[in-house]
Amino acid sequence: ETGVTQTPRHLVMGMTNKKSLKCEQHLGHNAMYWYKQSAKKPLELMFVYNFKEQTENNSVPSRFSPECPNSSHLFLHLHTLQPEDSALYLCASSQDRGGNTEAFFGQGTRLTVV
Amino acid sequence: AQSVTQPDIHITVSEGASLELRCNYSYGATPYLFWYVQSPGQGLQLLLKYFSGDTLVQGIKGFEAEFKRSQSSFNLRKPSVHWSDAAEYFCAVGNTGGFKTIFGAGTRLFVKA
Numbered sequence: 001e002t003g004v005t006q007t008p009r010h011l012v013m014g015m016t017n018k019k020s021l022k023c024e025q026h027l028g029h030n031a032m033y034w035y036k037q038s039a040k041k042p043l044e045l046m047f048v049y050n051f052k053e054q055t056e057n058n059s060v061p062s063r064f065s066p067e068c069p070n071s072s073h074l075f076l077h078l079h080t081l082q083p084e085d086s087a088l089y090l091c092a093s094s095q096d097r098g099g100n101t102e103a104f105f106g107q108g109t110r111l112t113v114v
Numbered sequence: 115a116q117s118v119t120q121p122d123i124h125i126t127v128s129e130g131a132s133l134e135l136r137c138n139y140s141y142g143a144t145p146y147l148f149w150y151v152q153s154p155g156q157g158l159q160l161l162l163k164y165f166s167g168d169t170l171v172q173g174i175k176g177f178e179a180e181f182k183r184s185q186s187s188f189n190l191r192k193p194s195v196h197w198s199d200a201a202e203y204f205c206a207v208g209n210t211g212g213f214k215t216i217f218g219a220g221t222r223l224f225v226k227a
Contacts, residue, residue, distance in 0.1 A: 004157070040123075043204070043217040056214075090157055099208030099215060100146040100165050105157030 003027040006091050006106035013081065014114055021076040021109045023091030029104070031097045032074040034066060037088040037108070049074060050097045081113045116141040116207045120218035127195050128226050135190040135221050137205030146208035147188040148215070149179055153201045161203075164188065175199070200225045 004025045013019050025032065034046040048056030049068040065077040074091055088108045094101040117140045127133050139145055146165050150158040162173025169181040179190045188205060202222045208215040
């Protein structure tokens with residue numbers, strides 16, 4: 001039990017579909033993150049939320065739309081994705097945004113775009 | 115901006131043998147350094163971290179890492195590898211100006227019987 005839960009674990013979607021990834025943390029943390037993990041590439045930080053406010057958007061295409069309704073929940077809304085968007089999407093949380101803060105990761109959502 | 119290099123994409127060691135995974139970083143100030151492990155189908159789990167003080171840090175599962183400022187390195191070690199250690203290992207560096215932790219590309223560890 002990592003304290004960070006992601007659903008669904010696996011998702012296959014067509015390029016015209018709209019779907020959402022969900023992340024929930026039970027650790028009382030104030031910061032939450034979305035990462036993209038592709039084969040043979042470093043983890044890519046996509047979005048950072050601190051106290052529900054987005055503080056970082058690393059030039060992510062608009063077909064990815066995050067939502068953070070409260071400090072415990074984070075969503076990633078997906079629409080008109082491309083095959084190259086297929087990857088493992090990891091959610092993480094931390095007590096705060098400090099660079100010395102340990103991140104706790106969920107198990108990820110394996111996304112396949114067909 | 116900080117960066118992290120893990121020179122080895124994959125390493126194979128025999129069970130019971132010692133292990134060293136390399137990590138080199140680039141950062142202008144004293145960095146915050148981390149090692150995470152990712153088992154198949156799982157998220158990342160923190161093994162250990164270095165912020166300051168003793169340059170040899172102990173982590174979970176029998177791992178340790180040594181910070182060497184002169185070499186800009188933070189190599190991960192374990193004296194005797196177990197088959198359950200087979201996983202992917204990520205070195206990461208955090209900065210002092212907010213959450214911009216950068217991860218290396220990872221080293222996949224294979225353990226042979």
